[in-house]
Amino acid sequence: MSSTTSQKFRDFTTSNLEQSGITKAYELLGIYLTLxxxxxxxxxxxxxxxxxxxxxxxxxxxxxxxxxxxFL
Structure with missing residues (x-):
């Protein structure tokens, strides 16, 4: 994410990603590769x-x- 994102957005996004089971950056990469x-x-x-x-x-x-x- 951009360095201009607000803390409120980062907290909101992190919360939503965690609810989807994504807690690490490599898991997000895995979703991209799966797609x-x-x-x-x-x-x-x-x-x-x-x-x-x-x-x-x-x-x-x-x-x-x-x-x-x-890198891949």
Whole structure:
């Protein structure tokens, strides 16, 4: 997530992710890989499961995609 996100949003997102069973960053990466590295599906998943808005979901998907492009 961007360094400009508010603490309130981070708390809200973390809470929603934990309710979905995601407590570690590598688990979020696992979801992305399970979705066959499809950014569109991942954005929908993160919006539905973490309460992210469209912009935040895109930032998250872009970050994970960049990580995968560089390291996988």
């Amino acid at each position: 066959l590295k499809n950014k569109e599906y991942f954005e929908l998943w993160i919006r539905d499961n973490a309460g992210a808005n469209r912009h935040q979901a895109k930032q998250c998907a872009d970050s994970i995609d960049a990580f995968c492009s560089q």
